[in-house]
Amino acid sequence: MSKTENRNPDTITDLLRGARSFREREYGKAESLMPGLAAGQKPRAMVIACADSRVDPALIFDARPGDLLVLRVVGNLVPPPNAADPDSAVMSAVEVGLQLLEIPHLVICGHSHCAGVRTALDATLNNPVPPAATLRKWTRMAEPACREVIAEHGRLPAEELSAHVEQRSILKSLENLRAHPWLREREASGRVTLHGWWFELATGDLWKADLDTGMFTVC
Numbered sequence: 001m002s003k004t005e006n007r008n009p010d011t012i013t014d015l016l017r018g019a020r021s022f023r024e025r026e027y028g029k030a031e032s033l034m035p036g037l038a039a040g041q042k043p044r045a046m047v048i049a050c051a052d053s054r055v056d057p058a059l060i061f062d063a064r065p066g067d068l069l070v071l072r073v074v075g076n077l078v079p080p081p082n083a084a085d086p087d088s089a090v091m092s093a094v095e096v097g098l099q100l101l102e103i104p105h106l107v108i109c110g111h112s113h114c115a116g117v118r119t120a121l122d123a124t125l126n127n128p129v130p131p132a133a134t135l136r137k138w139t140r141m142a143e144p145a146c147r148e149v150i151a152e153h154g155r156l157p158a159e160e161l162s163a164h165v166e167q168r169s170i171l172k173s174l175e176n177l178r179a180h181p182w183l184r185e186r187e188a189s190g191r192v193t194l195h196g197w198w199f200e201l202a203t204g205d206l207w208k209a210d211l212d213t214g215m216f217t218v219c
């Protein structure tokens, strides 16, 4: 496909048509939710998901406007506290969700075929990685999960290791959340429950982590 073909003007027309359709659907009826949501929000869950175009939490979980506070970052990674680069993007969203809005559930939702996790895995395996410096730097935090999985499963092909790393890095991100004392206290007092889920693109299966054992099973 040429660059010219790739810039299909219909794409923007379609997006604008979609915005009009959303407005008609979500504002046009007496029972429409959106006008009322202008007064405030009370999401039922916060979801930290990947930026990948195929894993939109609102679609996967059949959610309605106002249901979910969603943060999408490459690889659904939560940095550890006191990292070399202060993590303001992820934790400011978590503070909005938990401290300001008192959301009672926080889900880290990873997925199969994750390019972000695969970048970390390829770097760990000394395979070629994309020439994207910031992506490379961001995904470095998934490398401890990569090393653990490689140590446990040996030198499987990267395709087979990826799913293990995707799941392991979800557990690592939950650990990184719990490394914040205020969040750990909030969890201990029952004001928030943490969850680790993994979405399998090819089948639509959702896998749920047992946070005591670290094992994932299909819901």
Ligand SMILES: [Zn+2]
Residues within 6 Å of the ligand: 050, 051, 052, 074, 075, 076, 111, 113, 114, 115, 116, 117
């Ligand atoms: Zn991803």
